[in-house]
Amino acid sequence: MKILLTGATGLLGCHIAGALLRQGYAVKAMYRSLPQAISQLPWYYQVEWVPGQITSLPDLEKAAYDCQGIVHAAARTEPYPSNVEAYFDANVLATRQILEVTRRLSMQRLVYVSTAAIYQPGTYENPATEESPFAFDLMPSGYIASKYQAQQEVLEAVAKGVPAVIVNPNFLLGPYDFKPSSGALISYVLKNRRVFFPGSGGKNFIDVRDAADATVQALQKGRIGESYLLAATNVPYEAFFKTVASLLPEKRSLIPIPGGLMRSAGRLGTFAERLLGHPLRLNYINTVLVTQDNYYSGQRARQELGLMSTPFQDSVRDTIHWFQGKSFVNTFQT
Known part of the structure; x- marks a missing residue:
């Protein structure tokens, strides 16, 4: 079975390619631009790389003509700007085109990679599940709003017969983070002896290799129309940064910033965005996201995927070893 994969140059996407190959699939990966570093992947030469735009229906049809399934992992993921319009083409329009190609070519299965962030996060004691409400209080996040809209359109397409399954990954850790994306937190600690971090809140962290394997399992085991939170370990920020620092030979000074102070700075950033007319990394919604508890449960994915x-x-x-150019546990086997 051949799978068309979008987003294969991203952290999760490149691992999905490896997981597909391990599980016996042929992989055709669609890309807009191919970073030179991507050739470091052990499975790079086993992937059929095809250029194209994920917002172009002709490009998608041309790429998918000989495939029997699609894994749609491409997205714009940076947490700024705040307006949803900036994310529409990459996150919503592209998903619409993927759904149309799935219909036209009668694909056996579509796996749509969403995000856990569309669900209102839970507490450490009561983490969020797939039954949790949408994060209405986070609507000012253009990224979250666009991913929610795209996921809703996938579910609407399922009601009309499209065989789609949704996975909602949490914060990813692992090697081959070329940009870097999620690994930027660890890269920050590696590059600085004095480390400032949020004094409140935390995240759910999952190894990208586990998330990729579960995404591939969704092709066969996932229930059509179902969503699966890919969640592993809930970790307060203080514990996260202490863990990273403990694995480094040189001592780091860890300095917590009170959550209230961060949110006040975020309000100033949002005000500056409006004055300057362009997005800033420091804005109110981003400081809310990084100072609250973002805890989730992966029980359904463990049981079914x-x-x-x-x-x-x-x-x-x-992750540290990969950034440092050292050897790490390589789970890819031919």
Whole structure:
């Protein structure tokens, strides 16, 4: 079975390519631009790379003509700007085109990669599940709003017969983070002896290799129309940064910033955005996101997709080793 994969140059997408190959699929990866660093992937030469725009229906049809399934992992993911319009083409329009190609070519299965952030996060004691409400209070986030809209359109297409399954990954850790994306937190600690971090809140972290394997399992085991949170370990920010620092030979000074202070700075950033007319990394919605509890449960994915949970410290160590150019646990086998 051949799968068309979008977003294969991203952290999760490149691991999905490897997981597909491990599980016996042929992989055709669509890309807009191909970073030179991507050739470092152990499975790079086993992937059929095809250029194209994910917002172009002709490009998608041309790429997918000989495929039997699609994994749509491409998205614009940076948490700024705040307006949803900036994300519409990459996150909503592209998903509409993917759905249309799935219909036209009678694909056997579509796996849409959404995000856990569309669900209102839970507490450490009561993490959020797939039954949690949409994060209405986070609507000022253009990224979250656009991913929610795209996911809703996938569900509407399912009601009309499209065989789609949704996965909602949490914060990813692991090697081959070329941009970097999620690994920017660890890269920040590597580059600085004095480390400032949010004094409140936390995240759910998952090894990108586990998330990729579960995404591929969704092609066969996922229930059509179902959503699966890919969640592993809930970790307060203080514990996260202490873990990263403990795995480094040089001592780091860890300095917490009170959540209220960060949110006040975020309000100033949002005000400056309006004055300057262009987005800033520091804005109110981003400071809300990084100072609240963002905790989730992956129970459904564990039960139905066989989601594995690599120990959190091992994921952090492998990420550090990759950034440092050291060897790490390579789960890809031919």
